[in-house]
């Protein structure tokens with residue numbers, strides 16, 4: 501009952517059963533709430549790790565002194581990004597005396613959430629602040645809190661500077677080549693997230709300025725005919741946000757016949773929007789062309805033209821996998837027979853630590 505994702509666990513025939521394991525994104529609230537301590541969080545099967553960078557329990561990649569934290573390492577949720585970042589810096593400070601963490605844009609994915617989005621967090625020990633206990637707050641409140649903590653501390657953030665190459669020099673020091681210059685560092689922590697570059701559909705007319713991939717301010721759009729493409733949480737949240745503005749006519753197009761992987765609360769809300777006519781949802785559909793004032797939508801083999809002012813596409817992103825491979829980070833498990841026994845032991849643990857079930 502405490503799970504924000506809905507029925508992940510259930511009691512069947514008097515036994516606790518994992519009924520929708522894929523919905524679990526690691527809140528761990530069930531384990532915290534269980535009065536008899538019968539629930540334990542376990543890790544995903546090692547086969548999943550083939551898509552993920554190899555990491556040691558200290559979040560170190562196959563390149564010594566290069567670390568990965570947050571969603572890039574396979575675990576979503578803000579609390580995991582915070583906990584891993586903090587633990588990682590603590591570990592590094594045991595290895596080297598002075599250490600700072602830098603990210604290109606403070607706030608990362610959170611800064612790009614729609615305005616006033618309600619963010620679910622868990623109690624977390626926040627570096628340079630202490631216990632942070634809020635469970636729900638707005639995106640703006642969370643960003644303001646982070647900014648306050650950042651101002652208190654002395655680490656530098658270089659904004660608008662993209663890391664393009666990281667090379668390990670013969671002296672063991674990294675050279676980090678960015679769009680604005682070069683830096684040298686003993687240690688690198690990559691917290692690049694997974695959002696990457698938004699995936700395009702390759703549909704005719706997609707280059708029109710009315711076609712967008714990110715929605716920050718739903719209330720900037722009123723009295724418009726809008727198509728939202730996608731079937732994940734980002735798509736349905738954007739569609740509902742736009743449908744709540746005055747006079748908008750919103751159509752949500754999804755290529756499958758139902759939403760299978762969205763949060764339970766979004767499932768209920770989207771059903772309510774459909775039922776009350778606030779928004780129309782067209783399953784088994786694909787846009788085939790975007791025109792200046794309309795969209796051609798293929799619905800179960802038939803093409804329909806619908807009037808349209810704006811299109812938002814939420815088809816996922818291209819993760820920074822190619823970049824990680826280019827700089828030499830190994831993916832998946834390592835051949836432990838080639839490793840020293842100490843490293844082999846670390847591998848066995850890291851396989852399990854990669855993603856929470």
Ligand SMILES: Cc1cc2nc3c(=O)[nH]c(=O)nc-3n(C[C@H](O)[C@H](O)[C@H](O)COP(=O)(O)OP(=O)(O)OC[C@H]3O[C@@H](n4cnc5c(N)ncnc54)[C@H](O)[C@@H]3O)c2cc1C
Pocket residue numbers: 569570571572575576577578579581603604605606607608609610613618619620621661662663664691692693694695733734820
């Ligand atoms: C719509 C949506 C709603 C969500 N809601 C919640 C919620 O309510 N609660 C929750 O706990 N989680 C939620 N999440 C998940 C959560 O936002 C992420 O798991 C978390 O923000 C990941 O943090 P991160 O630091 O790993 O990566 P990010 O926040 O993605 O940060 C990565 C940063 O790295 C930068 N970067 C990338 N490549 C480079 C490069 N080459 N050079 C320099 N900088 C680079 C990016 O610009 C970005 O600033 C949500 C996610 C989405 C998409």
